[in-house]
Amino acid sequence: MTPFAMPISAQTRTMPPATAPQSATTQQADAQSATLPPTPAFDVASIHPNNSVHTARTHIYSYANQGHFIAINATPMQLLQYAYNLPGSRILGLSGWATSAKYDIEAKSGQALVDRLAVLPYPDAKDQLLKMVQLLLADRFHLAAHRESRELPVYELVVAKGGVKFSPVKDGPKHVVDSNSRAGNVSMSITSSSHAMNDLAEMLYRYTGRVVFDRTGLTGIYTISLTFTPDDSRSAVPDTETTSSVDASPSIFTALKEQLGLELKSSKGPVDVLVVDHIDPPTEN
Template sequence: MEVCGVNRMPTLRRANWVIAILALGLMPSMSQTPAAALKEAGPVGFDVAVIRPTAAGDVMGSSHFHIWSAPTDSHFKAQNVTAFALIRYAYEMPEFQVEGGPGWIRSKAFDVEARSDAALDEEFRKLPSAEARQRKLRMIQTLLAERFGLRVHQETRTEPVYALVVARGGPRFSASKADGTTVSNSQGAGGSTMTVKGSDHTLRILAEQLSRTMGRVVLDKTGLDGRFDLTLKWVPDDVTPSSPDAPGGPSLFTALQEQLGLQLKEEKDPVQVLVIDHIDPPSDN
């Protein structure tokens, strides 16, 4: 998952970034409930982990990174990933719900590869996928604590949010046939039009993408727990057509309803926030 900083963008401002996740297994959903209650049973750390700065060292305006994490083995791999992205991934938290930490955790990029022995791989293959994924998350949390000295705590705050709900008439998108085997999400600008396209996509992931665009937390309250193929196109409010004859397009609110059968409703809700108390650059391999 691409990760920007925690600075919130003005409402409906154009987002100049691309999200791309290629996961061999189900990506942890960006849930409103962080993975604080992961099972403690079984190994909670990797046997071997190598963390190196990327060749460029900095994200340098490129927010594109990859994470590979299958639920069928203990292998975890990430390329061009920030510490901030790793924290969000491990705790299943959207960027607007993670606070604190020095600036480098959002700008310094790393390549990470970690795994355990064949015996643990075999144990993972025997577990239900959901349980295996949760154990993998716990292992990544341990990696962050051991190699980055990460310490965090959680707070609950009541804040203005948008609730993503199903509009009258029902959803207008199809169930994915990939069944969690491949996740691919992208958002980018083409001319004056913004596009979000997701294959094997959860609505919680869509809610996080909308959070970046709206500059406010968007909570998935659709009640739809499946995985879907989605495409959403709209014209940001701050875009002026390049010429009088340039085609227009719907606003984000209109596009959500017309293209996906979804709505955003303003609410005040308890929001869980993960606060970074301490983090260091990664220790030597």
């Protein structure tokens, strides 16, 4: 099937998307950012259906400082999750095809924009790239969406019966947060953080599909680590590859209790969501 390849329309360049939160380092690059258009857009994009087997993996690659974006075997839902940095549970209003139809996408920027992105710190270039993907979705999928707050299920991070299984450290705060995945297992580590529980809550949000509020009441400086097998259907960009149960770590709920003496309690609270008002399959028009 012939890919749908065309320049991004000039009209779309003037349509501001619902923006993802800016990074804390944005102000540090004001001088460089001032040279960027208010809503930079990809110069050209190729989109075509991927008709591979349903269980094939999804890959999303971003080269923020080069203004280059690649998605392989990705549904519109997964593209929205990436572009708005949200789990599927916080993206509402999608019809069935948008969670099942899969596409291959490659989008590139013109050289002038690449030169401007190249001098930005990576977090700021990544923010710009996410906005560019949002514009791409608006242009080629006719996406219209808005943000609002809704009362939704959330998790509260609390101390489990028996108490926590870690103690404050005497080191000064370093605030090193790391997460990696290997053989289907996720390992998280937070080193010498004075807000370790908030850091942990933010990391857990990605793998639970719900906003997580810190209700532990723990203060001080902590170093903690956690290893578990995620439920991939709830992660920010789902991965259909499975792993053998022989090598699997415990679930995130079991791991929290056994390794840290913490647990997640179901509750409800106000949550910012993205509501999709309209989206179409991509066409050549």
